[in-house]
Amino acid sequence: MSNTIGNKLKLTIFGQSHAPCVGAVIEGLPAGMAIDTDRVRAFMARRAPGGELSTARREADEIRIVAGLNEAGRTCGAPLCAVIENADARPGDYEALRDLPRPGHADYTARVKYFGHQDRAGGGHLSGRLTAPLCAAGGICLQLLARSGISVISRIAALGGVEDAGELAATTADADFPTVDDARGRAMRARIAEAAAEGDSLGGIVECKVLGLPAGLGDPVFGGMENRIAALLFGIPAVKGVEFGAGFAAAGLRGSEMNDPFRLREGAVVTETNHAGGILGGITNGMPLVFRMAVKPTPSIGREQRSVDLAAGRETVLRITGRHDPCIVPRAVPCVEAAAAISVTDALLGRRKERN
C-alpha cells in the first residue's frame, strides 16, 4: 500500500468500505486558514451515493475534523485529520462472494497481494468509498485555491455513447450531473436508465479545467503538473486513462496545428489556442489547465458473469445481487475536481515566489 502523496501538501488516506471510518490526514496547509465545513460537506455531497440513479447505500458522509484546528477553528499548522464514519457498514453482505472474485473488481488481485487477508467487505480499502476522504481533502484545498483566485470546473464530456456539446467555460447549472448542453445531459441520463434496466452499467469521460492559475507551477521532470495530477487520478477506482489538452488527439495533429502561438493580451503573455492544456514542459503557462479522464463502466452489474471459485479451483458463474450504481461517472466528477485541487495546491505551496 502506498497511501501518501504530495510534497509540500502531503495527503494520507486511510479506511475501508466497511471499517469504522475512512479518513484523510493532510499535512502542509498554511496555518490560520478558516475552513468552511458546510462548503466541504456540500462538495462531498456531490460524491455521496443516494441519487435517483445511484446505489441503495446511503451515507450522510458526515465529515469531522478531529485534528489540525486551533480553538478558533482555524488551521494551526499541525496535520489536519478529517474522519468520515461508515454509518452503513455491513461487512456480512459480502460473505457469499468470499471465494468468487467479481470481474472488473480488485477482489482477485487484492487476495493475491495480501495473501487472502485483504478486507473483502465491499472492496475494502480499494473501494470507491475511499474517494470520500479524497473529496474531503479536495474540498478543503478548493477553499485555499479560491483565495488565490483559482477555481476548478468540470463536466461529463461523454457518457454511454453520448457526447456533451459546447465548450466548458464556467460552472455548469447542474452540479450533480454537469454538462454544458442540457439536452445531451438528459440523453445521458436516459442511457443510464436503459443500462440499469438491463442490469448493465456505463462509463464515461470527465473533463476538468483549472482556471486562474499563475504561470510557473509544476516541478519537472517527475513532479510536473501532468505527473502529479495523473498520479492522483489513477488513485480513483475505475479510471483507465488521462489526457491533457489535445491529449490523444494530439497524436493526429501536425506540429503547425498543435503548437499554441504566443500572443499578448493587455500586456500578458497568452496562447492563441490551448492544445497544450495549459502545461508546457510540466509547468503551467497561465492558460486554463485542461484534462480529461476515462471512467470505466461500474464493474458491479446484475448479469451473470463467469468467474472462478478460488477455494474449489473450478470455473463457475456468479451473479451480484442487490442494487448497484449503474454509472458512477457523475459521482466521479467531484473526485476529479478534488484531485486537481490537491495537485494544484501542492504545486502552489511549493512554488518559489521571490527572484533570486
Add this chain to the structure above:
Amino acid sequence: MSNTIGNKLKLTIFGQSHAPCVGAVIEGLPAGMAIDTDRVRAFMARRAPGGELSTARREADEIRIVAGLNEAGRTCGAPLCAVIENADARPGDYEALRDLPRPGHADYTARVKYFGHQDRAGGGHLSGRLTAPLCAAGGICLQLLARSGISVISRIAALGGVEDAGELAATTADADFPTVDDARGRAMRARIAEAAAEGDSLGGIVECKVLGLPAGLGDPVFGGMENRIAALLFGIPAVKGVEFGAGFAAAGLRGSEMNDPFRLREGAVVTETNHAGGILGGITNGMPLVFRMAVKPTPSIGREQRSVDLAAGRETVLRITGRHDPCIVPRAVPCVEAAAAISVTDALLGRRKERN
C-alpha cells in the same frame, strides 16, 4: 524541480541538453547483478538521434557507469551512477531565440519558473535529451526483469493518421520503427517524409505491453501500477495522454463488455479478455500489462510561427532554423519501454513475497 522518483528503486535524473553531461543515479538495485553494458548501449541506441528521419545532431550516447559497481563489475549495493557525455554540446546555437519563446516548447514556462535563469540551450533540463539517462536506467532494469521472465514489447500504434494493424504479441521485426504490420509502418514513414518536406512534424501513439508479470504487483491507492507508470511517462517530453487496457474506449463500453471474465487455464487464474490491461485496483492480475501513450508532434518545425518578444514586450514571428526531428515517436518507443521497466522493477523489488 523534482527529478527523483520511485520507492524501492529510486531514480534521480540530472543534466541539461548542453551541459557537460546528462546522467542518472539509481538506488536500490540488488547487489550482485551483472550489467551487460553493450545491451544497455544497444537499447539506448534506439533512442539516440541520427536515423535517416532524424535530427542532425548525432550523439554516440556513450554510457559510463561511474559508481555502483564492484571490482568484478557487478552491482555492489551502492547507488549506481550512469553518465552520458554531451559530445555535441553547442549552447551558442540558441542565442537568437533568447527572448522568443518557441510555441509548444517549455521556453516560456521555464523562464517564468526560474526567473530567467533557466538553461536556455536546447531546452536545458526540459529537453528530450533527458530521456537518455531514463533509457540508461530502463536498459538496466530490463536486464533485471529478464531474469524474472518479464519482458517489455511495444509498437507505434498510430502515426500521422495511419494506424498499425494486428495485435502486439511479440517483439517486432524492426526495433527502430516497430509496427506489427509492415505496410502500415512504411505508410507511416512516408507520412513523416511528407511532413518533413513541408517543414512540419507529426505525433503518434505508442503501445506497450509488459509480459510475464506475476499477479500482486502495485501499491494502491497512490502507488498502483497505473499511478507509477503514468507519473514516469509524463516525465517524457511531448507526452499528452496515457491509457491502460481499454483506456478511453472503456468510457463507451458497458460493464458486461468491459469486465474481463475470470477463467482457469491449466490451473492458473486468467481473464478471458484483457480490457483491464492487466491491472485491477492498481494491482497486476497476471495478464499482460497494456498501456498506450500519446506523443504530440515535435514542436520544433520549420514554419514561421507567432510568438512574443519578451524583452521588447511585443508580438512577433519566429522561424526555427536548422534541421529538426519531424517525428520523435520512433525515438519515444524505447523511452516508454524504459518507463515501464523502471516502474515494474520498483514494484517488483518492493513486493512482499512471504505469506504472514
Add this chain to the structure above:
Amino acid sequence: MSNTIGNKLKLTIFGQSHAPCVGAVIEGLPAGMAIDTDRVRAFMARRAPGGELSTARREADEIRIVAGLNEAGRTCGAPLCAVIENADARPGDYEALRDLPRPGHADYTARVKYFGHQDRAGGGHLSGRLTAPLCAAGGICLQLLARSGISVISRIAALGGVEDAGELAATTADADFPTVDDARGRAMRARIAEAAAEGDSLGGIVECKVLGLPAGLGDPVFGGMENRIAALLFGIPAVKGVEFGAGFAAAGLRGSEMNDPFRLREGAVVTETNHAGGILGGITNGMPLVFRMAVKPTPSIGREQRSVDLAAGRETVLRITGRHDPCIVPRAVPCVEAAAAISVTDALLGRRKERN
C-alpha cells in the same frame, strides 16, 4: 510540519493535546498480522500520566483501531489507523499564558512559525501527548518484532544525579520505573520527590537495547540504523541527545580500545566487546543494538520564571499553576522503546533476504 517518517513502514502522527483525539496512521504492516490490543494498551499504559509522581491529568489512553483490520481482526494490508481520544481535553486552562511563552516550551517558536495560529492549548501538536500515538505504533511493531525473536529492553540509566548500576541485560522487574539496581531506582524516586517539593523538575538518561537482531539491517548512508533511530527519537519532546554504543565516551578512547574484535561463538561471528552498539557503517552486526537518550527536565515548573509579554512587548515573570510532572523520564522509557521498535521494523521489512 513533517509528521510522516519511514520507508517500508510509514508512520504518520496527528492530533493536538486538546484536540478531539491524537492518532497514528501506519502503512506497510504485513497483511495477516493479529494485533493483541490488550498488550498494546498495557504498553501504552507505561507512557500514560497518572502515576504517584505524575501530573494530575489522567487519561485512559483508550486506543481504537478504526482502519486497517479485516473482519477477523487481522491487518488487511490497508493503512492501520489508531485513534486515542483526548478524554480530558480542557483547552481553556491555557488562556492565561496566551501571550507569555513558557521557558523551555515551544510556545514562542510555534507562535513565530505559525504566525500566532498555533494550537496553544497544552502545547498543541508539540505536546508530549503526541507520544501516545507513537507508543501505539511502537506497541504494534513490538508484536511484529517478537515473532522474529527481536525484543527491546530499557532502563533509566541516570536521573537527578543518580546513576543506575549494573548491566542492562533483560527486562527489568519494575516496568514503570525500570532500573537494574533497585536501590538506585529508589534513590532516583527520592530525588524526584525532592524536586517536586521544591517546585522543580528533573531530567535523565534512558538506555535502550534491541536484542535478537539479525546482521545486515540498515540502509546507509542516510538510512542507517543510527540515522533512523535518531530521526525518530528527536521527535520525542525534551530529547536533547542521542548516542550509540560507547557514544560520547568513544571520543576519549583509543582505536585499540574502541574497536570490537571479531570472534566466533558456535560458528557465529560476534564481537568480543560492543562499543559499536551493534552498528557498523549504519548496518547491524548481530550484536545488541545499544543507545542512550538524554531527556531534559520537564520545562513546566512551579517556580517563577522570567518571560516576555509578547502582546505588550515587555519583560515580565510568569508562574505556571496546577500540578505538573516533576520528571517525565519514566514515561519517556516506553517512547524510546517505541521509537526503537518502529525504526527496526522499518529496516526489517525493507531488508532484501535473498542473495542475487
Add this chain to the structure above:
Amino acid sequence: MSNTIGNKLKLTIFGQSHAPCVGAVIEGLPAGMAIDTDRVRAFMARRAPGGELSTARREADEIRIVAGLNEAGRTCGAPLCAVIENADARPGDYEALRDLPRPGHADYTARVKYFGHQDRAGGGHLSGRLTAPLCAAGGICLQLLARSGISVISRIAALGGVEDAGELAATTADADFPTVDDARGRAMRARIAEAAAEGDSLGGIVECKVLGLPAGLGDPVFGGMENRIAALLFGIPAVKGVEFGAGFAAAGLRGSEMNDPFRLREGAVVTETNHAGGILGGITNGMPLVFRMAVKPTPSIGREQRSVDLAAGRETVLRITGRHDPCIVPRAVPCVEAAAAISVTDALLGRRKERN
C-alpha cells in the same frame, strides 16, 4: 542503501572510495545563484587528506559541476551535479583483507547486507571518502546561507582527553585544526602524534554553531531541526553521538537551571541562556543553534587485532598495513559544518514566509 535526504533541498550522494568518482546531486537550489567554486574548493580542502597528521593518500578533490548551471555559470533550477574524481584509486591494495573484516569498520556488515558483492576497496560506499560530496554540497549551501546572514562556526571541543577551553563565538584562527584555546589545540596535536607513534588512533568531539538564524525554522515532529541534523550527521562515518544545547548534561540539570528565560534585547525576543541550543520543539528560536558530535577513534590502526577469517571460518589476527589517519577529527569538522549547512538550507527553503 538510502542516499537521498532532504525535502525542499534534496541531496543524493553516490560513489565509492575507489570507483571512478564520488559525487552529489542537489535538487532545489534556487535558480540564479552564482556559485564561487574556488570557495567550495577551499572549504573542501579542509576535509581532504594530506595534512602532516594525515593519511598518505593525497587527493586534489577537484570538484567539477557537470549539471545544473546555465551559460552564465549560475544555477538554472535543474539539479546540480558535482563530481569529484578519485584520482588515487587503487582497488588492489585491499585484496589481502578480502575475508578478514577489520574491527570497527563496516567490512563485515556490508558483506552480510550485500551478500559479498559490496565494493571492498577502501570501504567502498561506506568510506569516509563519501564525505567529499557531502562537503561539496555543504560548501554550496554555505554560500546560499551567507546571503541571508547565516554562518556556521565550529571547533574541536575535545580530542584525546584534552578539552578545548573558552566559548566558541567566532571563526577560529586555524581553520584546519580549530580550537578556541591555542595551547589546548597544541596539546591535542601532541596527543595525536603520540597515538600515531604507538600505532593507535584517537577520537574527539566537534562543536558547531549556526549563527544568524531566524526564529521559526524546522518542521516538527519528525522534520524538526534536531531530527534533520542528526539524520545527516549519522551519515558521516565514525559519528557515535549527537547532542543539542546542554545535551547529555541536561539530564543532570533541574528545570529551573535548564529553562532559558525569555528576555527582550532591543525589542527582539532572546533567551538569557541557551541551554536549548537554539531549538524549542524542533523549531529555531533565533538564538545560535548549538550541537556537538562524538567521533570515534579511526578504526584503522597499526596494531594487531583479532578478527575472523570468514572464508576459512576460523579466528585469526590481522594487521592493517600502510599509513592511516591517526585521527580524523580535524577532517570531520568541515563535514559537520556541511551537514549543518545542508539541514538549515533545507529548512530555510521550505519555510513559509507570509502570514496567512
